[in-house]
Amino acid sequence: MAPRPTDLLTLTREGLYCPPGDFHVDPVRPVPRALITHGHADHARAGHGAVLATPETLRIMAVRYGEEFCRTRQEARLGEEIRLNDVTVRFHPAGHVLGSAQIAIEQGGCRIVNSGDYKRARDPTCRPFEVVPCDVFITEATFGLPVFRHPEARDEVRRLLDSVRLFPERTHIVGAYALGKAQRVMALLREEGFSDPIYLHGAMEKLTDLYRREGIHVGETIKVVAAERPKLGGRIVLCPPSAIQDLWSRKFPDPVTAFASGWMQVRARARQKGVELPLIVSDHSDWDDLCRTIKDTGAGEVWVTHGQEDALVHWCETQGIRAKPLHMLGYGDEGEAEPEGKVEENKSEEKRSEQGEADDTKPEDAEPRDAEPEAGKPGTAKPARGRARKTRAKESAA
Amino acid sequence: MNDFAHLLDRLAYEPRRNAKLRLLQDFFRHTPDPDRGYALAAMTGSLSFREAKPGLIRGLVEARVDPVLFRLSYNYVGDLAETTALIWPKRDGSPGPGHNNPPVPTLSEVVESLATIGKSELPARLAAWLDALDETGRWALLKLITGELRVGVSARLAKTAVASLGGHEADAVEEVWHGLQAPYPELFAWVEGRTGPPESINPAPFRPAMLSHPIEEEADLDKLDAEAFSAEWKWDGIRVQLAGGRDGEGRQVQKIYSRTGEDISGAFPDLAEAITFSGALDGELLILRDARVQSFNVLQQRLNRKTVTGKLLQDFPAHVRAYDLLAENGEDLRPLPFSERRARLERFVGGLDHARIDLSPLVPFADWAALAAARADPASVGAGPDADAIEGVMLKRVVSPYQPGRPKGPWWKWKREPYRVDAVMMYAQRGHGKRSSFYSDYTFGVWREAPDGAEELVPVGKAYHGFTDEELAKLDRYVRNHTTKRFGPVREVEYGLGKGLVLEIAFEGVQRSTRHKSGVAMRFPRVSRIRWDKPTAEADRIEALERILARGETEVHPGREITE
Numbered sequence: 001m002a003p004r005p006t007d008l009l010t011l012t013r014e015g016l017y018c019p020p021g022d023f024h025v026d027p028v029r030p031v032p033r034a035l036i037t038h039g040h041a042d043h044a045r046a047g048h049g050a051v052l053a054t055p056e057t058l059r060i061m062a063v064r065y066g067e068e069f070c071r072t073r074q075e076a077r078l079g080e081e082i083r084l085n086d087v088t089v090r091f092h093p094a095g096h097v098l099g100s101a102q103i104a105i106e107q108g109g110c111r112i113v114n115s116g117d118y119k120r121a122r123d124p125t126c127r128p129f130e131v132v133p134c135d136v137f138i139t140e141a142t143f144g145l146p147v148f149r150h151p152e153a154r155d156e157v158r159r160l161l162d163s164v165r166l167f168p169e170r171t172h173i174v175g176a177y178a179l180g181k182a183q184r185v186m187a188l189l190r191e192e193g194f195s196d197p198i199y200l201h202g203a204m205e206k207l208t209d210l211y212r213r214e215g216i217h218v219g220e221t222i223k224v225v226a227a228e229r230p231k232l233g234g235r236i237v238l239c240p241p242s243a244i245q246d247l248w249s250r251k252f253p254d255p256v257t258a259f260a261s262g263w264m265q266v267r268a269r270a271r272q273k274g275v276e277l278p279l280i281v282s283d284h285s286d287w288d289d290l291c292r293t294i295k296d297t298g299a300g301e302v303w304v305t306h307g308q309e310d311a312l313v314h315w316c317e318t319q320g321i322r323a324k325p326l327h328m329l330g331y332g333d334e335g336e337a338e339p340e341g342k343v344e345e346n347k348s349e350e351k352r353s354e355q356g357e358a359d360d361t362k363p364e365d366a367e368p369r370d371a372e373p374e375a376g377k378p379g380t381a382k383p384a385r386g387r388a389r390k391t392r393a394k395e396s397a398a
Numbered sequence: 399m400n401d402f403a404h405l406l407d408r409l410a411y412e413p414r415r416n417a418k419l420r421l422l423q424d425f426f427r428h429t430p431d432p433d434r435g436y437a438l439a440a441m442t443g444s445l446s447f448r449e450a451k452p453g454l455i456r457g458l459v460e461a462r463v464d465p466v467l468f469r470l471s472y473n474y475v476g477d478l479a480e481t482t483a484l485i486w487p488k489r490d491g492s493p494g495p496g497h498n499n500p501p502v503p504t505l506s507e508v509v510e511s512l513a514t515i516g517k518s519e520l521p522a523r524l525a526a527w528l529d530a531l532d533e534t535g536r537w538a539l540l541k542l543i544t545g546e547l548r549v550g551v552s553a554r555l556a557k558t559a560v561a562s563l564g565g566h567e568a569d570a571v572e573e574v575w576h577g578l579q580a581p582y583p584e585l586f587a588w589v590e591g592r593t594g595p596p597e598s599i600n601p602a603p604f605r606p607a608m609l610s611h612p613i614e615e616e617a618d619l620d621k622l623d624a625e626a627f628s629a630e631w632k633w634d635g636i637r638v639q640l641a642g643g644r645d646g647e648g649r650q651v652q653k654i655y656s657r658t659g660e661d662i663s664g665a666f667p668d669l670a671e672a673i674t675f676s677g678a679l680d681g682e683l684l685i686l687r688d689a690r691v692q693s694f695n696v697l698q699q700r701l702n703r704k705t706v707t708g709k710l711l712q713d714f715p716a717h718v719r720a721y722d723l724l725a726e727n728g729e730d731l732r733p734l735p736f737s738e739r740r741a742r743l744e745r746f747v748g749g750l751d752h753a754r755i756d757l758s759p760l761v762p763f764a765d766w767a768a769l770a771a772a773r774a775d776p777a778s779v780g781a782g783p784d785a786d787a788i789e790g791v792m793l794k795r796v797v798s799p800y801q802p803g804r805p806k807g808p809w810w811k812w813k814r815e816p817y818r819v820d821a822v823m824m825y826a827q828r829g830h831g832k833r834s835s836f837y838s839d840y841t842f843g844v845w846r847e848a849p850d851g852a853e854e855l856v857p858v859g860k861a862y863h864g865f866t867d868e869e870l871a872k873l874d875r876y877v878r879n880h881t882t883k884r885f886g887p888v889r890e891v892e893y894g895l896g897k898g899l900v901l902e903i904a905f906e907g908v909q910r911s912t913r914h915k916s917g918v919a920m921r922f923p924r925v926s927r928i929r930w931d932k933p934t935a936e937a938d939r940i941e942a943l944e945r946i947l948a949r950g951e952t953e954v955h956p957g958r959e960i961t962e
Contacts, residue, residue, distance in 0.1 A: 267411075276412055
C-alpha cells in the first residue's frame with residue numbers, strides 16, 4: 001500500500017523531514033543528514049553532518065562556507081537513483097541557478113517532488129527545468145500572484161544597454177544577487193555582444209570565478225577598486241542589492257541605479273528602493289509558469305512553501321487540485337526575498353547598516369564589509385543575512 | 399502610445415531634474431505631431447476628456463480575471479492602474495506579432511476618441527485598447543484616462559523641454575501658451591525654427607512673472623543705494639496675475655493665473671468677475687474680511703478646493719492687492735521703468751470700480767535703517783491691523799523694466815525674521831537621490847506636560863534642509879551612533895532629559911494640524927543651527943508654538959467649520 005504523503009515528508013522546526021529515509025531537505029538548522037536543492041544561503045546552510053547535493057551545489061557551498069562546511073558529502077548525479085533507508089531519491093534540474101535541483105522522494109508508489117526554487121525561463125548559466133510527474137508537488141510561490149509575468153530577460157538586458165548608450169558618461173550600477181542572478185546578467189550581456197569588462201563588487205568575485213570554472217561565459221570581469229570608482233563612468237558595475245543604496249555606490253560618477261529582480265515588476269517597489277532602471281530578471285517562476293508547472297506534473301496535491309501562497313492555493317482549488325500552504329519559515333532569504341515589508345528583512349537590512357557604520361569611522365570611501373562575507377570559516381563567515389535569519393529561526397522555534 | 403508610455407515609465411523612475419529634462423527633450427525631438435503635442439497636453443494638464451472611473455476599470459478586469467486573484471493582487475500592488483496593467487490577460491488564441499493583432503492605438507487616437515466617445519461606448523473601447531497594448535502601454539493608458547499621471551513632471555518642466563528644442567527659455571513658451579491648443583503644431587513649428595512664434599489670439603494671455611531674490615542684509619544692503627529703490631509690503635498670500643480683454647466676438651475674457659501660469663480662474667469666480675478691464679495686473683491674492691487682510695492660514699481654506707461653494711465664497715472673499723501693471727488696453731507696459739508703471743498702476747486701479755481690487759501701498763523710507771524699522775514693525779508705518787499678514791518688504795529698483803524670470807538686482811525680497819525654536823531630534827529618516835544613504839530627514843519635538851504630569855517631548859515637525867553637506871555627514875553619524883529603535887528606513891534616536899541633540903528650527907508660521915500628535919504644524923521648517931552645545935532641558939516648550947498659532951488665528955483657523 002502506498003504511504004500517505006504526510007508519512008513520507010513532514011514539517012519539523014528544522015524544515016521538511018522524511019522519517020522513513022531519516023533526512024531533511026534544505027533544513028534551516030544543523031541536522032545529521034541534509035539533502036540540498038541549491039546553493040542559496042536560505043536553502044544551503046553550513047554545519048550539517050552529511051550533505052547530499054549536486055556536484056555544483058557542493059562546490060558552491062565550499063566556496064561560500066569553506067571546505068569544512070559539513071562532515072561528509074555525497075554527489076548526486078542528475079537522474080541517478082539513490083537509496084536512503086526505505087526510500088529512493090533522485091535529483092532533477094530545476095533551472096533556478098547553477099547546480100539547482102528538484103528532489104524526487106519515492107516510496108511504495110508515492111512520489112513527492114520538492115522543487116526547491118525553480119524557473120522555466122531560459123538561462124544560459126544552468127540546466128533547464130525538467131518536468132517530473134508526481135503525486136505531490138512542493139512548490140515555492142515567491143511570485144505567486146497573477147501580476148507577476150516576467151518579460152524576456154534578454155529584453156531587459158537590452159534596456160540596460162540602451163540606457164548605457166543614452167547616458168554614456170554615467171556608471172550603471174546593477175544590483176544583483178551574488179549567486180546566480182549576477183552571473184546570468186553577465187552571460188546575457190555577453191550574448192547581446194557586450195564585450196567591455198564588467199566591474200564587480202568584491203562580494204561577487206568568488207562565485208563568479210566559480211561559474212567561470214564551471215564553463216559559464218561571463219567574459220572579462222574586474223574587481224572595483226575603491227579609489228578607481230570616480231573613473232568608471234560609462235561602465236557596468238555589478239554589486240549585491242544591499243550596496244546600491246550604500247555609500248559605496250555614491251562615489252561613482254552620477255550613477256544610474258539598476259536592480260535585476262522579479263520584484264522590479266511592481267513600480268512602487270522599485271521606487272521605494274530608489275531604483276531608476278528596474279530590470280525584471282527573475283530566477284523564479286512567474287505566475288503563468290507556476291500554474292503551468294503544477295499542471296505539467298499531474299500532481300493531485302500541491303504544497304506551497306513560501307511566498308504569495310494564498311493566491312496559488314486558491315488557484316489550485318479552482319483547478320480541482322488539493323493545495324495547502326506549509327507556512328515555512330526561514331526561506332525566501334537570499335534568492336529573491338521580498339525586498340521590504342517584513343520584519344526579518346529589516347533586521348538583515350540593519351545588520352548591513354551596522355557594517356556600514358563601522359565604515360563611517362574609517363575613511364569615507366572604505367569598502368563596505370558586504371564585500372567580505374564569502375570568505376572565511378564555516379559558521380562564522382556566513383553572510384550577514386544568514387545570521388539574521390538564523391536568529392529568527394531560533395525565535396520562531398522557541 | 400508606446401513611445402509615450404515608455405517616456406512616462408522612464409520619468410516615473412527618474413529623480414533627477416536634468417535627466418527628466420533630457421528624456422523629455424529626446425521624446426519631443428523624435429516623436430511626430432500630433433502625438434508629441436498631446437503628450438505635452440497630458441503633462442501640462444491641458445487635456446479634457448471623459449475620464450474613466452476606478453469602478454469601470456475594476457469591472458473590466460473582473461470580467462476577465464478571477465476576482466479573488468485580482469483582489470489579492472490589488473492589495474499587494476496597491477495601485478489600480480498598475481495592478482490592472484500587470485494582470486490584464488493576453489487574449490486567448492491571439493496569434494504572434496504581425497498576425498492580425500489588434501492595432502496598437504496612437505496617443506492621438508486615444509485622446510481624440512476619448513474627447514468624442516459616448517459613455518456607453520467607453521468600456522468596450524478601453525478593453526480593446528488594453529488588449530492591443532503591452533504592460534507599459536496599459537499602465538500609461540490607465541494613468542492617462544484616470545487623470546493621474548503623477549510621474550514627477552511639472553507643466554513648467556515640460557514647457558522647459560519644448561522651449562529648449564529651439565534654444566528658448568520656458569518663459570518664451572509661457573508667453574504664447576495660453577493662446578494655443580493641443581496638439582500645438584504651431585508651437586513645435588516655431589521651436590524647430592520652421593516658422594515664427596505663434597500669434598497669440600488669446601485676449602487675456604499670461605505674462606511670465608518677474609521674481610525677486612532674497613536679500614542678504616550684511617552682504618547686499620550696504621552696496622545698494624536706498625534712493626534707487628522703492629519699497630512696498632510683501633504680503634503673505636499667493637501671487638496672481640489678473641488678465642482681461644475682449645475676444646473676437648466682443649465678449650470679456652477674465653483670467654486669473656498663478657505665478658507659474660496655471661489658469662486658476664475657476665477656483666476664484668468672485669475675483670474673476672472683477673476683471674472688467676482690458677490689461678494685466680500683477681498682485682497678491684488675499685482674503686479680506688471687514689477690510690482686514692486675513693492670515694495665510696485663512697487663505698489656505700480657499701486653496702486646492704475642487705468645488706467652490708457659495709458658502710466658501712461668502713466666508714472667504716478673495717481680493718487682490720495690486721502692485722504692478724503689465725498691460726493696459728493692448729499696450730505692453732513691461733519695458734517701462736517701475737516708476738512709470740507704478741504711476742500707471744495707481745491711475746488704473748483708481749479708475750476701477752470694484753472693491754475686490756485695491757492698491758498695495760508704497761512704504762516710504764529715508765534710508766535702510768528706517769526701512770528696517772518698518773519691516774520689524776509694519777504697524778508703526780501705517781500697515782495697521784493688516785500687519786500680521788505682512789511677511790516683509792519688497793525692494794524694487796525704480797528704473798527696472800518688468801523682466802520675466804528671476805533677474806538678479808532689480809527686485810529684492812527682505813523677509814521678516816523667521817520664527818525660531820529649539821527642538822530635540824527624535825527620529826531620522828534616510829533621504830532620497832543623492833542623499834539616499836544618509837539620514838537626512840529629522841523629526842523633532844518640543845517639551846510639553848504629559849497627562850500624568852511628567853515632562854515629555856512631542857513631535858512637532860520634520861526638517862530636511864538648512865544644513866551643509868559637511869553638517870549632514872555629522873548629523874548622519876550622530877544618528878547612527880545614537881539609534882535606539884529601527885523602523886525600516888526610520889531610526890529613533892536617543893532623546894529626553896539629559897540626552898539628545900538640540901536643533902534650532904527656523905519656520906514661517908504655525909498651523910493647527912490634526913495629523914500631528916501635538917496639534918500644530920510648522921510652515922517651511924528648516925534647521926537653522928545645530929546646537930551641539932545645548933542641553934535638551936533648555937529646548938522650547940509647546941506653548942511657544944501655541945502663542946504663534948494664536949496670533950495667526952485671530953478670526954478662524956483651518957480645519958474648523960465657520961458657523962457665525
